[in-house]
Amino acid sequence: MSILAKQNFTDVSFLTSVFALKQLPDPDMPEIAFAGRSNVGKSSLMNRLIMRKNLVKTSAKPGKTQSLNFFLLDNSIYLVDLPGYGYAKVPKKVQASWQTLITGYLESRENLKCVIVIVDLRHAMKIADLQLVDWLRSNGVPFILVYTKADKISTSQRSKNGAILDAGFGVSASERLLFSAKTGMGRDSLIQSLDSFLV
Ligand SMILES: Nc1nc2c(ncn2[C@@H]2O[C@H](COP(=O)(O)OP(=O)(O)OP(=O)(O)O)[C@@H](O)[C@H]2O)c(=O)[nH]1
Numbered sequence: 001m002s003i004l005a006k007q008n009f010t011d012v013s014f015l016t017s018v019f020a021l022k023q024l025p026d027p028d029m030p031e032i033a034f035a036g037r038s039n040v041g042k043s044s045l046m047n048r049l050i051m052r053k054n055l056v057k058t059s060a061k062p063g064k065t066q067s068l069n070f071f072l073l074d075n076s077i078y079l080v081d082l083p084g085y086g087y088a089k090v091p092k093k094v095q096a097s098w099q100t101l102i103t104g105y106l107e108s109r110e111n112l113k114c115v116i117v118i119v120d121l122r123h124a125m126k127i128a129d130l131q132l133v134d135w136l137r138s139n140g141v142p143f144i145l146v147y148t149k150a151d152k153i154s155t156s157q158r159s160k161n162g163a164i165l166d167a168g169f170g171v172s173a174s175e176r177l178l179f180s181a182k183t184g185m186g187r188d189s190l191i192q193s194l195d196s197f198l199v
């Protein structure tokens with residue numbers, strides 16, 4: 001039986017914000033991290049997943065999430081909102097320190113079961129997206145690719161853009177999900193997919 005599908009999502013709480021690796025909570029439960037470019041919709045996807053309106057802070061302004069933000073789901077799974085990458089207006093120095101923090105976290109976190117890599121279905125893949133996916137592949141970190149904001153374009157545009165992104169990442173359509181934080185499209189598939197990493 002699946003782990004995530006069994007959760008009732010009634011008990012979700014903010015745990016802590018981590019600015020340095022030494023502040024990480026004990027790796028005593030399975031963990032799922034959410035990564036993607038700044039403003040892509042990471043926090044919104046998390047809120048949709050846990051059925052909360054705004055527990056994970058979202059913003060129309062990019063660069064809102066600046067630390068690793070830990071949430072505890074039903075006292076059994078950690079969810080981690082990662083700072084967005086690739087926002088030009090964030091000073092280079094800050095970007096570099098996020099990068100060190102995120103990379104250090106991804107390569108050392110023993111209870112990390114899966115990284116949800118989120119990209120915007122409306123836009124072409126950016127080099128930073130591919131770098132992240134390649135990095136996860138070569139470091140053997142399991143990940144799920146999610147194309148979000150699907151509600152913002154037509155059905156035909158979805159398949160067109162999806163195919164372009166697939167080619168860029170080198171995946172088939174069955175290896176990624178379409179998602180919308182606004183409508184809830186893709187939530188069930190995401191839960192199912194995540195479950196295969198949590199067992
Ligand atoms: N229509 C629509 N809007 C979305 C969707 N996902 C996110 N948004 C909007 O996109 C903006 C950014 O969303 P966030 O969830 O804050 O993005 P983020 O990736 O967490 O941003 P940072 O923390 O700054 O990196 C907000 O205005 C959201 O309302 C979606 O699926 N559909």
Ligand SMILES: [Mg+2]
Binds near residue numbers: 042058064065081
């Ligand atoms: Mg965010």
